[in-house]
Amino acid sequence: MAQVGGIAGEHLRSLIERIERLEEERGGIASDIRDVYAEGKAAGFDVKIMRQVVRLRKMEKADRDEQEALLDLYRHAIGMDMEPAATAAE
Amino acid sequence: MAQVGGIAGEHLRSLIERIERLEEERGGIASDIRDVYAEGKAAGFDVKIMRQVVRLRKMEKADRDEQEALLDLYRHAIGMDMEPAATAAE
Amino acid sequence: MAQVGGIAGEHLRSLIERIERLEEERGGIASDIRDVYAEGKAAGFDVKIMRQVVRLRKMEKADRDEQEALLDLYRHAIGMDMEPAATAAE
Amino acid sequence: MAQVGGIAGEHLRSLIERIERLEEERGGIASDIRDVYAEGKAAGFDVKIMRQVVRLRKMEKADRDEQEALLDLYRHAIGMDMEPAATAAE
DNA sequence: CTGCCATTTTACCGGC
DNA sequence: GCCGGTAAAATGGCAG
Numbered sequence: 390m391a392q393v394g395g396i397a398g399e400h401l402r403s404l405i406e407r408i409e410r411l412e413e414e415r416g417g418i419a420s421d422i423r424d425v426y427a428e429g430k431a432a433g434f435d436v437k438i439m440r441q442v443v444r445l446r447k448m449e450k451a452d453r454d455e456q457e458a459l460l461d462l463y464r465h466a467i468g469m470d471m472e473p474a475a476t477a478a479e
Numbered sequence: 480m481a482q483v484g485g486i487a488g489e490h491l492r493s494l495i496e497r498i499e500r501l502e503e504e505r506g507g508i509a510s511d512i513r514d515v516y517a518e519g520k521a522a523g524f525d526v527k528i529m530r531q532v533v534r535l536r537k538m539e540k541a542d543r544d545e546q547e548a549l550l551d552l553y554r555h556a557i558g559m560d561m562e563p564a565a566t567a568a569e
Numbered sequence: 570m571a572q573v574g575g576i577a578g579e580h581l582r583s584l585i586e587r588i589e590r591l592e593e594e595r596g597g598i599a600s601d602i603r604d605v606y607a608e609g610k611a612a613g614f615d616v617k618i619m620r621q622v623v624r625l626r627k628m629e630k631a632d633r634d635e636q637e638a639l640l641d642l643y644r645h646a647i648g649m650d651m652e653p654a655a656t657a658a659e
Numbered sequence: 660m661a662q663v664g665g666i667a668g669e670h671l672r673s674l675i676e677r678i679e680r681l682e683e684e685r686g687g688i689a690s691d692i693r694d695v696y697a698e699g700k701a702a703g704f705d706v707k708i709m710r711q712v713v714r715l716r717k718m719e720k721a722d723r724d725e726q727e728a729l730l731d732l733y734r735h736a737i738g739m740d741m742e743p744a745a746t747a748a749e
Numbered sequence: 750c751t752g753c754c755a756t757t758t759t760a761c762c763g764g765c
Numbered sequence: 766g767c768c769g770g771t772a773a774a775a776t777g778g779c780a781g
Binding site for chain 2: 409
């Protein structure tokens with residue numbers, strides 16, 4: 390791995406900067422989320438409850454995804470996992 | 480606030496969905512960040528060190544921001560926080 | 570784990586009480602801190618600024634600690650973390 | 660408030676340092692608390708539940724204190740708030 | 750699977 | 766007395 394400040398250092402720097410850029414983006418979105426909660430609050434909704442609703446729906450979605458994954462497993466197990474032949478899928 | 484399912488319910492639903500959309504985006508970016516770390520690891524860098532570097536740089540930036548905030552506080556405290564009157568400021 | 574009220578229950582109770590005692594102490598110190606801020610305010614200092622100063626100094630210390638931690642990581646990474654052999658270290 | 664670095668500066672510095680000392684103490688106690696939880700965990704207790712117990716007892720204590728405060732209020736209101744004469748108080 | 754770290758949530762404190 | 770913001774706690778997620 391070359392000398393310090395060499396080609397590896399450049400690569401590392403590049404990776405770090407990409408990460409920092411992404412974290413910045415993520416921070417911006419987090420800020421947007423806070424804004425939406427604030428908007429809800431201003432409209433008279435209870436922020437704490439809004440958070441609970443979001444969390445609950447997330448769990449429900451995870452449940453559904455798990456169910457689906459389980460179904461897929463079964464389908465594979467009994468050889469029903471091929472692509473549907475000539476249907477305009479969904 | 481109308482009845483359940485009324486106009487307020489619509490608003491709430493809209494807010495919730497915007498939040499969910501944003502959280503999804505945020506999750507995607509978090510995933511991208513993980514990918515970059517994985518890329519660094521594959522290139523032979525120590526992920527733990529990468530994280531430490533990122534953390535340190537973040538703290539240094541925060542330090543600078545706080546320094547500035549402190550200066551602002553001082554300015555306010557001694558009444559130097561008014562808009563500059565007739566300077567070509569900026 | 571025995572029956573409720575058994576030996577385990579005694580142990581748990583003891584732990585809980587130790588925690589409660591410690592939290593009480595901690596609360597007392599928090600109160601002392603508030604007193605010092607109040608004293609500063611009474612002496613004409615701006616509490617907000619005092620807090621900012623404390624926060625900034627804390628961050629600067631954390632920075633230094635992280636620098637050191639990073640150095641340690643580097644040392645480990647390049648195998649320089651062994652005990653010095655024949656030095657009167659320490 | 661004298662010049663910067665003057666007597667006021669000394670006072671401020673002193674206050675800041677007292678606060679930092681106290682915060683350090685507080686941090687030490689927080690660390691002790693973590694240790695006790697860890698000890699509980701090692702003994703097979705569920706830390707999350709331990710925390711709930713502590714929180715619950717704190718609330719119950721707050722309730723009792725409030726009841727007591729209310730009783731005191733009543734006592735004062737009806738002139739029963741004098742020191743007990745010749746009892747080994749409590 | 751365990752311990753660590755980041756994020757989220759809760760509680761506190763000062764200001765209005 | 767309430768609200769807003771700031772610091773601490775706690776939970777959840779990720780790497781090792």
